[in-house]
Amino acid sequence: MVPAPTLEDVAREAGVSRATASRVVRGDAQVAEVKVAAVQKAVRKLGYVPHPAARALATRQSDAIGVLVPEPESRIFSDPFFASAIAGVNRALKDSQKQLLLVMSGPDGVDDRLGRFLQQRHADGLVVMSQHEDPTLVKVLRSSAVPMVFIGRPVGINGVHHVDVDNVTGGRLATQHLIDRGRRRIATITGPADMAASQDRETGWRLALEEAGLDASRRARGTFTLTSGAAAAGELLESWPDIDGIFVASDLMALGAIQVLHARGLRVPDDVAVVGYDDLPLAAEGQVPLTTVTNPVGELAMLAMEMLLALLQGEDRPSKVVLSPELRIRSSS
Amino acid sequence: MVPAPTLEDVAREAGVSRATASRVVRGDAQVAEVKVAAVQKAVRKLGYVPHPAARALATRQSDAIGVLVPEPESRIFSDPFFASAIAGVNRALKDSQKQLLLVMSGPDGVDDRLGRFLQQRHADGLVVMSQHEDPTLVKVLRSSAVPMVFIGRPVGINGVHHVDVDNVTGGRLATQHLIDRGRRRIATITGPADMAASQDRETGWRLALEEAGLDASRRARGTFTLTSGAAAAGELLESWPDIDGIFVASDLMALGAIQVLHARGLRVPDDVAVVGYDDLPLAAEGQVPLTTVTNPVGELAMLAMEMLLALLQGEDRPSKVVLSPELRIRSSS
DNA sequence: TTGAAAGCGCTAACAA
């Protein structure tokens, strides 16, 4: 294994100093045309590629961005939410030459690996998504000096940059739609209690019902997974067999819920109207095309990454960007 | 932002030389008990964490392992195969202190980012999965000196370390089972033609049929996705309406196929028996619990990573490990 | 515009 060529080699080959070679490689300002050409030629000839570790050491930057997803792999790779989010983040990174490091929590939750990761300055910045109200996480994040942008409203941390969609309005839109369709006994299946998105969507549901003078007690909790949606639907039907509409806080859970409704011989939307959330491609394709609320995760992720990159450039950015959700009416309601 | 403490600081605090401090931090051999304690105390007091870039520069190692998945994000995050594989790889990495770098191809295929990645010695080793017969990829991989282990039979590269399951036997098991169930007009839905797993499973199907003196022409191609399975099933029924059994090369495709069968009023397994492949959790949970062939991807991935780690240690390992698949009989056949 | 030289934080001979 021949040792890779170094900047020194390039400089020698081009007949210039290492400093000049470095300048050319980085595209840095004023270098005589002739020398630029000479260096570039040498780079090509030798197949030179800068050594990231050496560069990192000298610049005290890593040229990498961490994407923190405090969820176990099993969820990250099964929930389309993350596919969209990571794709969006990647898109924003496209022409920035930075590495993306995906930091997930192990099956046993957030361990000290994250803390080490941050301290080791593996990454110049951090995008945090799907944050839970985890005290350990909050502490680690708080005590870190690494610039970060959250996707979704941060819990337990104030004054931090974030991008979000208005989930309260989303929940309200969905619920109001059910009311407009003439439904009166409207339940909800929520996400995990410790996540901002869950809380806000539920709040939207409650507000819409209260304004209409309807009862807002029919509620079951899920965890944003398909099976949890099915389970929650079962609970709901157990406690309130009279339900005629459900606002489900995610499409995946809605799909699970519909399975259960069908299994009990209930028709959707005739007997029970269902509205999901997220507007996944899956939502439109299922047996019963799902009415749902848009959740522009990809766009959100892209915005977050752009914001982070700007922050790293030293630019001043508003600390909060909020997008508006829209209702997509299909046949499940 | 206070500068992070360096080894120098630790050494000073502990009253030893930098070399000794380094030895203690690395757990390296003989250092007097007293000094070990002193250094450890200093480390704790200062909150010292080694700087990976500096270490990488000095050791000429990155302490990171690349996991190459030449697929677009959209697939990686929607196919449970990758969830299992990455989980397995992670498990093997658990107590090895190494970073995992996930290298995906962009939406437009394998670009030069991978080449750069390898040249930059971002990773000490590489685990390659889901390899296609992509000439660019093959060339890059071939010309790289980085130790690598493939998951699945490598295509276009010889003599490289890999772990695999016996997909020919898998296809044969599935097909033989259909034959044993009395089916005689047995079709297959294959995966992409340029992937070893597809080729091998199809071969198993063909061999089983030929041995039984049955016709092996009923075939349609999919791409391992649910929708492609549905489409392929449609094609099959179009061309051979008499089909009474289908061996589908992945559970996801099998699910899609069953949707189509149901849509056309065909009962599973009464009219058409279906056998999938992969034994995903999903397979057992669906409306029709799926007969399928186990595909211990997680285990495979773990083995691959262990093999790679051993290789990096300079250990000698057999260049090939093959696991055996098993049939799981459920109600779809 | 260029080059010399001093680090960045760590490891690893080598010598003591």
Added chain:
DNA sequence: TTGTTAGCGCTTTCAA
């Protein structure tokens, strides 16, 4: 067992 010292490959003053 310990410390001294010379790098690892790059960036970045500073002077010329």
